[in-house]
Amino acid sequence: MPWWSWLLIWTGLVLALLSLLAWFGLTLFRKAMRTLHALEDLGRAADLDPNALAAEAEPERFTPAVFRSRQELSDAVLLRHAAGARRRQLRRDRLIQRSKLMTHAHLNQRTDPHA
Structure with a gap:
């Protein structure tokens, strides 16, 4: 190979x-500008009302389960179970409604080539 081919490569x-x-x-650079x-x-939002942001940052202080009463803990467990049961029931209702829509089409949705 000639010397100039190496120069081109x-x-x-x-x-x-x-x-x-x-x-x-x-x-x-684009990512840094987006971050800035x-x-x-975020700085503009923090300048609006620092007391409101501080109140939202700490809704309530954490207390370990050891220092809570047994009744409070059992209520929390029951509430969590009830919320889960409600979510499952809502999902079940949505699935049933969807299956009814798929199996019971209205007559105006069907196309008849002879009509």
Whole structure:
């Protein structure tokens, strides 16, 4: 191979490397700008009312189960079970409604080629 072919190959490889580095740099710059804009929006939201954000940050303090009463813990368990049963019932009702729609099509939804 002549000497100039090696020069063309290495020039192409260096240009490809530089273009990839520029693309990665541009991608990182865009991500950094998006992050800065998000942080700016967050800072603007925090400047609105710091007392309201502090109140939302701590709805209630955590107390370990050891320091709670047995009645309070059993009520929490019953409430969690009731919420799960309600979610299961709602899902069951949605599935039943969907299956009824699939099996009982209205007459106006059917197409009759002879009509």
